[in-house]
Amino acid sequence: MVNRRKPIPLYLQLKEEILEKIKKEKWTIDSQIPTEKELMESYNVGRATVREAVSILVNEGYIYKKKGIGTFVARKNPTYGFEPLISLTYSLKARGIRAYNKVVEKDKIHIDQLLLDKLKWTSTKECYYLKRLRYVENTPIAIEHSYFDETFKKIDKEYDLTTSLAKIIIEDLNVNIDRVEQVIVPRKPKDMEKLELNLEDDKLILDLERWIYINNNPEPFYYLKFVIPSDIYNYPF
């Protein structure tokens, strides 16, 4: 029960109450939790208090809402913090930020020795290139260069390339991810990149390269390069 005499805000107490019900499986995954009205009445608090408590749990990934329907349990355990290792789209979504991806280029390409090394491939094979610009609030936040093996044919045919590629790989492609390698290196941007990312003159960028290995294949099926403005060194702790 919530207690007004405690020095802890009501919405935090209520949040803990709800969380406990989820942890103890009184409310199970994908089942609906009480409506805002019901929570107001059960705990004798105002609607703002209920909404504050609920919104924290939504933010932390425990519950989700469906407009016009209700609020539901998403998960019993937290998945804190490692989302960005998997998906930029997801990590933005977790912060309530809508991202938009624009396909700039899509091609089957020829591979030379240099690219072969980049891709960590030992022999020449089919290679598909996808270039996307990633936007948040109409501001470009990254240039993304993707290189796929023939797996791309399926992706291109069946999925929407403006959404999260990680989602497609993890959820829909039905593959086992064996290994993800990643290298981040800061450097000066090229003129073209300055233009695409709307960069000020002296600003550095980051090269983020990623290789994904699946299905026991010794070579990666997917090579990704992000070009990102580097404000990384002055973020507000």
Next chain:
Amino acid sequence: MVNRRKPIPLYLQLKEEILEKIKKEKWTIDSQIPTEKELMESYNVGRATVREAVSILVNEGYIYKKKGIGTFVARKNPTYGFEPLISLTYSLKARGIRAYNKVVEKDKIHIDQLLLDKLKWTSTKECYYLKRLRYVENTPIAIEHSYFDETFKKIDKEYDLTTSLAKIIIEDLNVNIDRVEQVIVPRKPKDMEKLELNLEDDKLILDLERWIYINNNPEPFYYLKFVIPSDIYNYPF
């Protein structure tokens, strides 16, 4: 100006208004923006509307609040999503989640050939080991093994090891980060890890290894291994 006849919620319109003032440097970095009361009066909206708009911008990292003082501009440009590539603490904080780190072990250690390879060092030198458990809401979310070169003596002496190591490295240590390498591999947990992370029986974990290179040194000064419960395959996209 905000407009009630538009189909866009007032708080989103107000958010855009504030953001524009920041982007166009009408309100500059670290300067105070109008108080909630002033914003209510300027835009003829209620306090909840103002607080909603402001809280989004806080979440996105544009502004920050000081209790009892006011609200201030943090940055002009977005830095969405990439900070967490370096700092777990940051990525949690961005979602309004407080993390707690507990130092389990701290030692100067002997290096054998196996470890030397792991660390990507070519010759033996001083090596300091730090093991921490990382908690959120009293739930352990990761086991962290850190290996430092002699740089650690300064860190250990001058800083609080229960805070963000990334913050210390980036902000306080005054080094240039040249390169960050990272490998993620899923595997079955050891019994000890099951215990420390409170794992259910069939759950996989992720090994996340990270090497950080600084100051043009060809060898990393810092090797990190995270052991993380893996909910990757059921992300709520």
Next chain:
DNA sequence: AAGTGGTCTAGACCACAAC
């Protein structure tokens, strides 16, 4: 039509920091 969450207002009291 009924029920849900989404948006919004007006007002209140509080804890905190600065003067």
Next chain:
DNA sequence: TTGTGGTCTAGACCACTTT
């Protein structure tokens, strides 16, 4: 003491989904 953001209430109207 004053002003700030933090918490909380009661009430209103809306858009959305299901019946």
